[in-house]
Each structure stands twice: as structure tokens, then as C-alpha cells.
Amino acid sequence: MPHVVFIAPRFLENTNRYVRAFAALDITLSLVSEDPAEAIPAEVRGRVAGHFRVLDSLDSAQLIHAVRAISGSIGRVDRLAGVLEQLQLPMAEVRDAVGIEGLTSAIARNFRDKDRMKEVLRSRGVPVARSVLATSRDELVAFVAQVGYPVIVKPQAGLGSRATFRIESDDELAAVHSPTPGQPIQVEEFVRAREHTCETVTIRGKPVWRSGTRYFPSPLEVLETPWIQYSVLLPREADDPTWTSFHPINGDALTALFADQASTAAGTALTHMEWFLREDGSSMVNEVGARPPGVQIMPLMNITHDMDMFTGWAQLMALDTFTPRPRVCAAGSAFFRGQGGGRRIVAVDGVERAVEECGDALVEMRTPKVGQQRVDTYEGEGFAIVKDATTEGVKRALRALIQNVQVRYG
Ligand SMILES: Nc1ncnc2c1ncn2[C@@H]1O[C@H](COP(=O)(O)OP(=O)(O)OP(=O)(O)O)[C@@H](O)[C@H]1O
Ligand SMILES: [Mg+2]
CATH class of the missing domain: 3.30.470.20 (ATP-grasp fold, B domain)
Known part of the structure; x- marks a missing residue:
């Protein structure tokens, strides 16, 4: 029976869905959390072999200590899983340090660092917006001179569209704080397009199932426009070419990002890719997370495929298996x-x-x-x-x- 450690920073509603999913599998389950053991949902407590409490679940040194302690008392750890975007790199560092199969930090950085992600994709011929990681005002200005306004500025490892802005003019550019080598800014050409997602299950690098959504309107427009409320649509037609014509690009992008580890456990993942569809029909990859999607896309996938994707993901991570389901609504x-x-x-x-x-x-x-x-x-x-x-x-x-x-x- 594989021994899986799941990192559940706090035992909150969403995290507990995953805890329950892992607890229902035929595995040895251990948990690492910031919350005390008493906060583990009562109905799964009996299923938890080991638990280790950390102060900060995003600190890889603390996680390494926790996972070593668990493997010392319960046994060798076979898989390490967690849902949060910010956990992906620390977890990869733990895998590297302790020797656990799965996403290594070299590959995790391809997903977490927006500059590196774009470089990797570009070098493999995957369409992405022109971009640069500016480390000085001169670089920022030179990039704008090359691509023209508007441009997008965002953090190198962003999340939730925070600190992400559309810059339309020299005046607005002057108001952007100057990047430095220590605090660089990711700057990209502005892509005028509809925003879609592609959720892909890969097993050792091979796509075995895909789903996709459309955002109405784009997250950036929502934040720019106070009266707009945001929505996400998962269509009935799994074969709608609007989505399926992107699949080859999605496959190429994942192959590029998993790199030489695609055929290992690193390539077993549920990925959440955001992509742009432009008026001329061409598409571009915006960004990819090697983790389950947010904005309720997990429940949407459950409803539209009459399945439990929380269990599906747990099974994928723990056992390397997935049962694809057709779309029903x-x-x-x-x-x-x-x-x-x-x-x-x-x-x-x-x-x-x-x-x-x-x-x-x-x-x-x-x-x-x-x-x-x-x-x-x-x-x-x-x-x-x-x-x-x-x-x-x-x-x-x-x-x-x-x-x-x-x-x-x-
Ligand atoms: N090059 C671009 N052209 C046009 N719009 C962009 C571009 N880059 C980002 N955006 C807009 O900003 C939003 C946030 O950017 P991005 O997805 O790169 O960052 P994030 O903070 O990781 O996002 P998330 O909200 O998915 O966590 C995008 O969903 C999109 O609306
Ligand atoms: Mg995004």
C-alpha cells in the first residue's frame, strides 16, 4: 500500500474534500498541517496513520522536517501531495531532499515562475505573449518600445491576478515602481482575447482526459471594473472545436514544461492551463498550474461528468490511475x-x-x-x-x- 503525505495547511471546507478523498483510498495516509491534530475531520481521523504539525506549511525546511519525522515513524513516503499553488514549489523541494517520486523543483519552477514558463514554452515553439522579466526601468522601457502599449505588468510568481495591471501610457508606466534585480517585474504584450482554461489529466506525461471552461469576462477586466461580477462556463459540448482545437497546443505545452521528466511520476498530474483565443482564431498559452483548478472548476467538472474529481485527483496522485468520464451536461x-x-x-x-x-x-x-x-x-x-x-x-x-x-x- 503506498504511503501518501497530504499537506492540508488548515482543515477548511475545500481542503477537507481532498482529505476525505485520500482517506477513502486504499493507501496509508499521513497529514501535515498548521492546525492541530484535533482539527482533522472526525470521520477520517481513524484513517490517518501519521500527523505532523508545522508553523508554516509554505516553508520547505519545516516540511522536510515533518516528512522525515513521518517517514521515521510510519515508513517510507511514496507520494507527497497538496493543492495550493504556493505549496507546489516547497513540496517539490521536499521531494528532492527526501527522495520522493513526483514533481521535482526544477520542473515545479517551470510552472511557478511566469518568466521561466514563457521561456520554456517559447523555446519549444508553443505560442505565448512576448514578455520579459525586467530588472531595471531601462529594460521595462525598452520592452514597451518594442511591443507598444498596452502592456501587462505582473509579479514573477503571481496568484489571483494580484498586483497585475494593464499599462496604457508613458504616464502609467512612470507610476509603476522601478524593477530591480531583487524585485523584478514580469512585463508582457497585452493579448486582446477571450480567456479559456484547459484542465488536463496526464499519466506519466500522456494526456488521458481533458475538460475546459471559459471565463466571463477576464479576471483582469473584473478587477479593473468595479461593477462587474465574474463567471465561469463549462459547456455541454466536449467536442466543441473552440476548445478542442487548443488541445494540440495544450499537449505540446505540457510536454515542454514536464521536460525530461514527462514519463516519470512528475508527469502524472491534473493541470490547469489558462489560454487566450484571439479574434483571428489563433490561441496562446497564458499560464499553467500543476494543481487542481480554483474558481469552482472542480465542482463544475464533477457535475458535467457525473463524477467525483476530488477522489479522481487523489487517486491520480496516489495510485497513478484515472477513470475518464464523458460529459453529460x-x-x-x-x-x-x-x-x-x-x-x-x-x-x-x-x-x-x-x-x-x-x-x-x-x-x-x-x-x-x-x-x-x-x-x-x-x-x-x-x-x-x-x-x-x-x-x-x-x-x-x-x-x-x-x-x-x-x-x-x-
Ligand atoms: N499578456 C496578457 N495579456 C492580456 N491579459 C493578461 C495578460 N497576462 C495576464 N492577463 C490578465 O491578467 C489575469 C491574471 O494574469 P495571470 O493569469 O498571468 O496571473 P495570476 O495572478 O497567476 O492569475 P490567477 O488569477 O489565475 O491566479 C489574466 O487572467 C488575464 O485576465
Ligand atoms: Mg491566471
């Missing part, structure tokens, strides 16, 4: 985000009307609550998940949600 998620100034929600309107208009399409709804603290992300303070037999039905339901539900800060 369309689904989508809508994110409720407040408008106005202020740090707290003071009003939530239009919920009843939205629910009524959604009808049977509504699967789950977490409405933001008055008094709830403002969060400055495109995911906002609440969400709803909808499904329908048709893609059009899901679009209608998503529209009903984001047009009716209004959240105000004050």
Missing part, C-alpha cells in the same frame, strides 16, 4: 462581488429574483451576508453553481445570477 459558476466603498457588506439584493429565474438550473448558492468583510478578489464574497442540459441554459442562468444579485459595501 453544462455547468457554470457565478461569483458575487460587492460594489462601492467601505470594508463590509451592507446590502445584498436581488437574490430571490435570481433564484426564481435560475429555476431548476441552480445547484448551490452561497449568498454574501450583510456584515461580511470585503475581499478584494474577482471571486468576491459568495458564489452560485448552476447546471443545465444545454450550454445556452447555463449561460441564461449565469446571466440571471450576475444581473440580479447586487452586493453593496459600506
Whole structure:
């Protein structure tokens, strides 16, 4: 029986879905967390062979210590898994140090470092936006002179579109803090396009299953435009060429990023690739995470394929197996985000009307609550998940949600 260590920084709702999924497998399961052992969900506690508490689950030195302690008491660790984007590099460092099969830090950096990712893809002929990691103002200005406005500036290892801006003019460029070798800035040509995702299951480098979504509108537009609420659509048609025509690029990109380790356990993954589709029909890779997707895409994949992707991912990570499922319907998620100034929600309107208009399409709804603290992300303070037999039905339901539900800060 393989021994799997899962890193669950805190035993929160989403993380616990994965904990339960691993606990249901025929494996020896150990956990590393910042929370104490008492916080492990009661129903799985009996299934947990080893537990080690760390102060900071993103600190690879602490993780190495924890995994060594667990292997000392329980036995050799065969796999190390965790969901968070920020965990991927520290976990890879642990694998390197302790000698665990899977994503090594050399490969994890291909996914985590946006500059390196683009270089690797470009060198293998995968289409990506022109970009540079600027370490001085001169480099920043020279790049803009080459590609023209607008450009996008973002952190080298970004997340949640934080500190990501569209720069339209010399004045705006002057307001960007000057990059330094210690604090470089990733700068990219601005791609005018629709944003899609491609979720791919690979086993030892071979794609065995794909799904995909479209973002309405793009995460950056959501953050730039205070009144916009964000939604994600997973269409009914698994063979829609809008998505499938990207698959060869997706395959090439993953082969490039997994590099010489594609055929090892490093190439066994669920990846979440964001990609641009331009008006002329051409596509480009934006970025790739070697981890399960966020923005409710996991539940959307479950609904549209009548499966449990949390278990599917656990099985993939622990046992190198995956059972592909066909698509049976369309689904989508809508994110409720407040408008106005202020740090707290003071009003939530239009919920009843939205629910009524959604009808049977509504699967789950977490409405933001008055008094709830403002969060400055495109995911906002609440969400709803909808499904329908048709893609059009899901679009209608998503529209009903984001047009009716209004959240105000004050
Ligand atoms: N070169 C580009 N051209 C146009 N828009 C871009 C470009 N790069 C990023 N964006 C916009 O900014 C958003 C965030 O960028 P990116 O995905 O690279 O960073 P992130 O912080 O890792 O994102 P996430 O929100 O997925 O965690 C993208 O979803 C897109 O809307
Ligand atoms: Mg992104």
C-alpha cells in the first residue's frame, strides 16, 4: 500500500474534500498541517496513520522536517501531495531532499515562475505573449518600445491576478515602481482575447482526459471594473472545436514544461492551463498550474461528468490511475462581488429574483451576508453553481445570477 503525505495547511471546507478523498483510498495516509491534530475531520481521523504539525506549511525546511519525522515513524513516503499553488514549489523541494517520486523543483519552477514558463514554452515553439522579466526601468522601457502599449505588468510568481495591471501610457508606466534585480517585474504584450482554461489529466506525461471552461469576462477586466461580477462556463459540448482545437497546443505545452521528466511520476498530474483565443482564431498559452483548478472548476467538472474529481485527483496522485468520464451536461459558476466603498457588506439584493429565474438550473448558492468583510478578489464574497442540459441554459442562468444579485459595501 503506498504511503501518501497530504499537506492540508488548515482543515477548511475545500481542503477537507481532498482529505476525505485520500482517506477513502486504499493507501496509508499521513497529514501535515498548521492546525492541530484535533482539527482533522472526525470521520477520517481513524484513517490517518501519521500527523505532523508545522508553523508554516509554505516553508520547505519545516516540511522536510515533518516528512522525515513521518517517514521515521510510519515508513517510507511514496507520494507527497497538496493543492495550493504556493505549496507546489516547497513540496517539490521536499521531494528532492527526501527522495520522493513526483514533481521535482526544477520542473515545479517551470510552472511557478511566469518568466521561466514563457521561456520554456517559447523555446519549444508553443505560442505565448512576448514578455520579459525586467530588472531595471531601462529594460521595462525598452520592452514597451518594442511591443507598444498596452502592456501587462505582473509579479514573477503571481496568484489571483494580484498586483497585475494593464499599462496604457508613458504616464502609467512612470507610476509603476522601478524593477530591480531583487524585485523584478514580469512585463508582457497585452493579448486582446477571450480567456479559456484547459484542465488536463496526464499519466506519466500522456494526456488521458481533458475538460475546459471559459471565463466571463477576464479576471483582469473584473478587477479593473468595479461593477462587474465574474463567471465561469463549462459547456455541454466536449467536442466543441473552440476548445478542442487548443488541445494540440495544450499537449505540446505540457510536454515542454514536464521536460525530461514527462514519463516519470512528475508527469502524472491534473493541470490547469489558462489560454487566450484571439479574434483571428489563433490561441496562446497564458499560464499553467500543476494543481487542481480554483474558481469552482472542480465542482463544475464533477457535475458535467457525473463524477467525483476530488477522489479522481487523489487517486491520480496516489495510485497513478484515472477513470475518464464523458460529459453529460453544462455547468457554470457565478461569483458575487460587492460594489462601492467601505470594508463590509451592507446590502445584498436581488437574490430571490435570481433564484426564481435560475429555476431548476441552480445547484448551490452561497449568498454574501450583510456584515461580511470585503475581499478584494474577482471571486468576491459568495458564489452560485448552476447546471443545465444545454450550454445556452447555463449561460441564461449565469446571466440571471450576475444581473440580479447586487452586493453593496459600506
Ligand atoms: N499578456 C496578457 N495579456 C492580456 N491579459 C493578461 C495578460 N497576462 C495576464 N492577463 C490578465 O491578467 C489575469 C491574471 O494574469 P495571470 O493569469 O498571468 O496571473 P495570476 O495572478 O497567476 O492569475 P490567477 O488569477 O489565475 O491566479 C489574466 O487572467 C488575464 O485576465
Ligand atoms: Mg491566471
